[in-house]
Amino acid sequence: MAEAQAEETEREEEDYRLDGELVEAILDATEQEDAARLSELLEPLHAADIADLLEQISGHERRAILRLWGREIDGEILTEIDEGIREEVLASLPPDVLADAVRELDSDDVVDLIEDLEEPQQEAILDALDEPDRVAVEKSLAYPEYSAGRLMQREVVTAPEHWTVGETIDFLRKAEWLPDQFYHVTLVDPGHHPIGNVTLGRILSAPRASKLVDICEDEFRTISAYQDEGDVAYAFNQYHLISAPVVDEDDRLVGVITIDDAMSVLDEEHEEDILRLAGVGEESSISDTVLETVRQRLPWLFVNLLTAILASAVIAVFEGTIQKLVALAVLMPIVASMGGNAGTQTLTVAVRALATKNLTESNVWRVVRREVIVGMLNGLAFAVVMGVVASFWFSGAQLGVVIALAMLINLSVAAFAGILVPLTLEKVGADPALASGTFVTTVTDVVGFFSFLGLASLILL
Amino acid sequence: MAEAQAEETEREEEDYRLDGELVEAILDATEQEDAARLSELLEPLHAADIADLLEQISGHERRAILRLWGREIDGEILTEIDEGIREEVLASLPPDVLADAVRELDSDDVVDLIEDLEEPQQEAILDALDEPDRVAVEKSLAYPEYSAGRLMQREVVTAPEHWTVGETIDFLRKAEWLPDQFYHVTLVDPGHHPIGNVTLGRILSAPRASKLVDICEDEFRTISAYQDEGDVAYAFNQYHLISAPVVDEDDRLVGVITIDDAMSVLDEEHEEDILRLAGVGEESSISDTVLETVRQRLPWLFVNLLTAILASAVIAVFEGTIQKLVALAVLMPIVASMGGNAGTQTLTVAVRALATKNLTESNVWRVVRREVIVGMLNGLAFAVVMGVVASFWFSGAQLGVVIALAMLINLSVAAFAGILVPLTLEKVGADPALASGTFVTTVTDVVGFFSFLGLASLILL
Numbered sequence: 001m002a003e004a005q006a007e008e009t010e011r012e013e014e015d016y017r018l019d020g021e022l023v024e025a026i027l028d029a030t031e032q033e034d035a036a037r038l039s040e041l042l043e044p045l046h047a048a049d050i051a052d053l054l055e056q057i058s059g060h061e062r063r064a065i066l067r068l069w070g071r072e073i074d075g076e077i078l079t080e081i082d083e084g085i086r087e088e089v090l091a092s093l094p095p096d097v098l099a100d101a102v103r104e105l106d107s108d109d110v111v112d113l114i115e116d117l118e119e120p121q122q123e124a125i126l127d128a129l130d131e132p133d134r135v136a137v138e139k140s141l142a143y144p145e146y147s148a149g150r151l152m153q154r155e156v157v158t159a160p161e162h163w164t165v166g167e168t169i170d171f172l173r174k175a176e177w178l179p180d181q182f183y184h185v186t187l188v189d190p191g192h193h194p195i196g197n198v199t200l201g202r203i204l205s206a207p208r209a210s211k212l213v214d215i216c217e218d219e220f221r222t223i224s225a226y227q228d229e230g231d232v233a234y235a236f237n238q239y240h241l242i243s244a245p246v247v248d249e250d251d252r253l254v255g256v257i258t259i260d261d262a263m264s265v266l267d268e269e270h271e272e273d274i275l276r277l278a279g280v281g282e283e284s285s286i287s288d289t290v291l292e293t294v295r296q297r298l299p300w301l302f303v304n305l306l307t308a309i310l311a312s313a314v315i316a317v318f319e320g321t322i323q324k325l326v327a328l329a330v331l332m333p334i335v336a337s338m339g340g341n342a343g344t345q346t347l348t349v350a351v352r353a354l355a356t357k358n359l360t361e362s363n364v365w366r367v368v369r370r371e372v373i374v375g376m377l378n379g380l381a382f383a384v385v386m387g388v389v390a391s392f393w394f395s396g397a398q399l400g401v402v403i404a405l406a407m408l409i410n411l412s413v414a415a416f417a418g419i420l421v422p423l424t425l426e427k428v429g430a431d432p433a434l435a436s437g438t439f440v441t442t443v444t445d446v447v448g449f450f451s452f453l454g455l456a457s458l459i460l461l
Numbered sequence: 462m463a464e465a466q467a468e469e470t471e472r473e474e475e476d477y478r479l480d481g482e483l484v485e486a487i488l489d490a491t492e493q494e495d496a497a498r499l500s501e502l503l504e505p506l507h508a509a510d511i512a513d514l515l516e517q518i519s520g521h522e523r524r525a526i527l528r529l530w531g532r533e534i535d536g537e538i539l540t541e542i543d544e545g546i547r548e549e550v551l552a553s554l555p556p557d558v559l560a561d562a563v564r565e566l567d568s569d570d571v572v573d574l575i576e577d578l579e580e581p582q583q584e585a586i587l588d589a590l591d592e593p594d595r596v597a598v599e600k601s602l603a604y605p606e607y608s609a610g611r612l613m614q615r616e617v618v619t620a621p622e623h624w625t626v627g628e629t630i631d632f633l634r635k636a637e638w639l640p641d642q643f644y645h646v647t648l649v650d651p652g653h654h655p656i657g658n659v660t661l662g663r664i665l666s667a668p669r670a671s672k673l674v675d676i677c678e679d680e681f682r683t684i685s686a687y688q689d690e691g692d693v694a695y696a697f698n699q700y701h702l703i704s705a706p707v708v709d710e711d712d713r714l715v716g717v718i719t720i721d722d723a724m725s726v727l728d729e730e731h732e733e734d735i736l737r738l739a740g741v742g743e744e745s746s747i748s749d750t751v752l753e754t755v756r757q758r759l760p761w762l763f764v765n766l767l768t769a770i771l772a773s774a775v776i777a778v779f780e781g782t783i784q785k786l787v788a789l790a791v792l793m794p795i796v797a798s799m800g801g802n803a804g805t806q807t808l809t810v811a812v813r814a815l816a817t818k819n820l821t822e823s824n825v826w827r828v829v830r831r832e833v834i835v836g837m838l839n840g841l842a843f844a845v846v847m848g849v850v851a852s853f854w855f856s857g858a859q860l861g862v863v864i865a866l867a868m869l870i871n872l873s874v875a876a877f878a879g880i881l882v883p884l885t886l887e888k889v890g891a892d893p894a895l896a897s898g899t900f901v902t903t904v905t906d907v908v909g910f911f912s913f914l915g916l917a918s919l920i921l922l
Binding site: 271289382 | 513630642701703749761792797803834
């Protein structure tokens, strides 16, 4: 049985998804209060997978597992746990278990773990740390939220600029403590300003007598501790950085950021963008309760209700027109829907281009022009199609002309709005992903209904 | 002037955006055919920034720059250039420049550069490579598109399992060639099967006599060459991998994937998801021409037109009802719009949860239940609000009841569709991001119009 289990774990690793049968077995062991079996099942799993498991099961099951197995939890698992259930899990652990777990962690992981906790819970964890670690964490917490200072690890491997490869290796062999993972030795001058990075590969392959300054990487970038973490992730991705020194206002070395942290940030930023574009609270997760979910989504739906009522008010102006020709009521949603879709296409491309810093002064007008021409061409194409369809459907060529004109107008306006709305939001310092969709579809609904019904009352009646 | 320029370049690095004035200066130099000045301006820029510049300017400007400065282009810049303009840039280079540029690259970069090119262009580049490099690239190209085999670099630093730290360092010092960046020495058995990874940090800090097998990392994961690259990126992010050995069908070592490549894939996968959700061709980029853009977007708009006509057909069934009560035409878009928004919220959360492998057998029914309950609660809330608004607006309590019921029905259905559509697409092997939006809004439009107008004709007339 234990062997069959091991085989299953193997297979599950292949597609990196939690194996349903394994989860089943874990929940079985929990229900039977079989702590030994539970440990045996959880032990081979990676911390990130255990965290996923805790997120995916129900709150009731989670509490039962933590009761039986909580004493075995370690710091790594805690840092992997989603914010949504982190407080709950931390609160459920005995204070000594929590203290032990936290003491294993690097300073950046402790910061990540506690930065969103309430004051008392934060204090309890800080108290568990040894004095130097506590100070390090508090220093990081003094940097603004979402800054490089919060993201960085304070433990950096440095060397004076005059050292040779041999001296560096001797130093590293004697070092009492080194970070788990490090990729560079950072050269610092006497004022503790970083002046270059040497990869470990070069240190290993160069003769002992080589000077570190002679084998530095050509590319050297430092990151300000106040830099936004999204920009840090961008820089890692853009410049293929592996680790980069972080400096304070005086360009003094205060920490290091490694690519795995930058990758997590990139992933989170994307998640936020995608959820914001859909009008979902960016913190939403699969483990949220019904009430949390309602609380996140209701405000956006309410904003949408207001804009929908605005669009309806436009229709109300033309009640008389619709009364005379009900076909208008049948056709008007098509004009609005096409505008909404075309606008969403444009704005998504614009939001992405802004996020990847590909929409700049140098090309903004060319991109705006391209979008508007594309909008007009698409508008023209669908004007012809819908004109013909409507003419036959309601046997009236004039109705066809009206919907064709409205389609052309609305798809052109959709392109304009789709690019100008995110650009404007960016300009005023707002997140272009956040409210663009609502603005744009409001414009396309209002313009769609107004142009179609307005033209109809001018031409048809 | 040169100094002022240097200062500007400094400032630009801070927010990682191409500086408008620098771009201006580059275009000026190009227009004046001042090749020396152009070189001087481009030389300090990172390859990725030069690639961004070439993408952001117009085709005319790009051709002018490449004419003046093309001989200085290097392999790194080529790999950074977006697919949209890659063929054009490659075709514009003199054959000897292209050959030199390609010869500098690691095998994975060559694969990345040429895999999407047409046969003749691909052949021309392969011919420029030395025989061993050519064979390496062709071997990688034999793996399926988007597989780990295509992503990996074939150059791996390995050591036999019995080696000590000292032997390893001596070997590395004598090695004629080492990859630019490597993070592990991979231990292999006599059959060339990878059996463990040693970080360079441990090799540097351990005594010369230590055996490599004794300082291996605890966690060791190999990746199949046939693994989908999206899953590879997921594994790197989930398990905080830095580099991982790639193995063939017989578990023999064939290459290595490093985290910077995984990060690029993660970024591309996100880009695809976000563009697919918006119904934009996933290959679209800011440097596309008008015609390419129309060609990418028109098909999706056409699908949307068909579904919009379907929804209109539903309205057409109730023409008589609307004729008797035009207020219905005014209110019906509100029901449809709210359903569309609620459905989009749910489906976005579902698509993300599927992409991050957080929606599994263990929690799927709980998540479906949560979404439907959330949909009903939101439906209830907006039923009350819209019921009251409609009653006052059109002075009719019965109309209020009709819209309230329709709202409740449509928001509940929206939640159902929002979760079941992506789940079904995933089940049948399609990308849940690809067509979910269209399916879901079709459902909410049809159900919204049908329930509202249907209830109206039952209750009001």
